[in-house]
Amino acid sequence: MEKFSQLNLSKEFLANLNSLEYTNMTPIQQKSLPLSLQNRDLIAQAKTGSGKTVAFCIPLLNKIDVKNFRIQSLILAPTRELANQIAQELRKLSRHIHNLKVLTLCGGVPFKPQVVSLFHGAHIVVATPGRVLKHIKEENIKLENINTLVLDEADKMLDMGFYDDIIEIINSLPKNRQTLLFSATYEKNIEKLALNILKNPEFVKVENEEKVHIKQKFYNVDESNKTALIPALISSNKAKTILIFCNMKITCDKLADDLYDLGLDVLTLHSDLDQKQRDETIILFSNKSYPILIATDVASRGLHIDDVDLVINYDLSLDEKIHTHRIGRTARAGKGGIAISLYNSNDYERVELIKDTFSDIKEENISNIEDDLSYKIDSDLRTIFINGGKKQKLRAGDILGALTAGIGLNKEDIGKIDILDFASYVAINKEKIEYVLDKLSKSKIKGKYYRIYEK
Incomplete structure (x- = not known):
């Protein structure tokens, strides 16, 4: 089964998918949808950018009873950005369902308006664990009608320390429900969580296709020379959309100032920005108004930023898992991409760990970078x-x-x-x-x- 039209969905649902140009399913959609549409519990292992959001939105929308104005589905996500993007995808996929209400409950935004929205009701709630747990404790939210629970990027939520919160939330839900767990990895902590919350789940996995599509280059550079290399790295790779990762907010801001002084238009994304600023930054970068986004790892996962030509690790990531998520911003949906990592003598141990994970990393010499001075790093x-x-x-x-x-x-x-x-x-x-x-x-x-x- 390769096409959405082969799924057991209503004519209206299929017509809407067709209008969105959703024709051929991605591998994770092919493997998971026939099972999840049968109301089976599911563990799905797939990387960001594999089409997993559509894979879990379709089954829960398919069984929504819009006349029953109660919360019927709860989706938990690790970050505000991801929760907001899931909500956007739900609204697109449900255009054929009139009067469906999707509500997001995330931290970092005012609490009281959420209480008012909950009082008015919703069909689907997309939330970060900490904020929905606060609403549960203050008895603002009624969950007795939940028939579907989704945990998206479960490994990221556990990395952020949400295990106890997730279990507490789940203890407030009806036991007779469908649970869909999506994760980029399937390690011991995920296995433990899955055993506690799923009933006879099916397990589906899409192998790491990113390794095939992402060309990785590593450069050993002097710390004082890193910033000056950026324009040459961009021009030599003819990149139009560039995502640069730093480990600290202060480095993001300093690099942004330095690149601006070099005549480049840049945006920054890190946790010091409020939600409005973060939303706006993501919009401006994803609609290709600015060529360069400099970010901390808040942007390495859960953001639907497609068509990134080049990822530059200005600072080498703290571990190989973070590195995997960062470079996954390019080569989304099977498209090719390039990831460049800069490191110095203090990073050798981390470089070796990353090389153990990826067999196709090429060591490059900075003297071989061909800076094309005629190339314009700008947006149209x-x-x-x-x-x-x-x-x-x-x-x-x-x-x-x-x-x-x-x-x-x-x-x-x-x-x-x-x-x-x-x-x-x-x-x-x-x-x-x-x-x-x-x-x-x-x-x-x-x-x-x-x-x-x-x-």
Whole structure:
């Protein structure tokens, strides 16, 4: 079974999948969906970028009773970013289900509005463990109607110390439920968790395809020379979208300043940013308005940032598992990619550990880097911000219409449109930015004027 059309789903569900251009299933979807759609408990081992979000969203949506306005599915994820992206995917996959409500419960955002949202009800909750446990303890959430529990990136949640929280949450759920556990690894801690929470589970695994598709290069460099190498590494690999990893927030900020001084447009992503800033940063990078994102390991997993041409480990990761997750940002969905790691004499032990995991790492000499000075490290797009979103009933079609029919912009000059609750972001051909800012600020979108500016 290779195509979504072969699954036992309603015509409406299949039509929506087709409209999203979801035609051929990825390996993890092929292996897991026939089982999970039969309401079987499941342990699925697959890397980030393998299509696992769709693999667990389809079965829970397939059995949602939208007329029963109770929480029927709970999805636990390790980070706010991942929880938000799962919720976005759910909303896309459920466009054929009218009046379905998906609610996210994450830390780092105000607690009281979540209490109000829970009072109004939802069908599906996507949450981080700490925040949903707080709602359970304060009796804000009713879980007696849960029929599906999903643990996404379970290994990451355990690495973050959530084992006890997860068990406490599960003890609050009905025992008669389907449980789907997705993890990039299957080590002793995952096995222990699985034994405690699943009933006669099926086990499916997709082998690590990333090793096949990712070309890895390691450079032994002098610490003082690292930053100056970055433009040459990018130009020699003709990369358009670059993700650079540092181990500390202070290194991210320092590197960002130094690259900016070299004339490069960069974004940073780390835990000092509030949720609004983090969401905006991910949007600006994923819609290709900025060529370079510098991040700590908050970005190494759980982010749907596709088409990253080049990953650079500015700092070598602290262990081989983190290294695997970092380089997995490139070569997503089977596409090729390049990962470059910079190290010095203090890193030899970690380099050997990583080399033990990957047999195809190439040691390179920095003198062989061919810096193409004519190569332009830049983006063709820039992003406009509109101070209206879902809460103002704005839709992508409304914004597209205002830009094309309204002010005469060509469709080819418009990139990705992201609509949040109170804001919208639109990628625009940078040559047309001034024109759009001038014209759109004087025009109505869906009968109303909005504040428009460049990000």
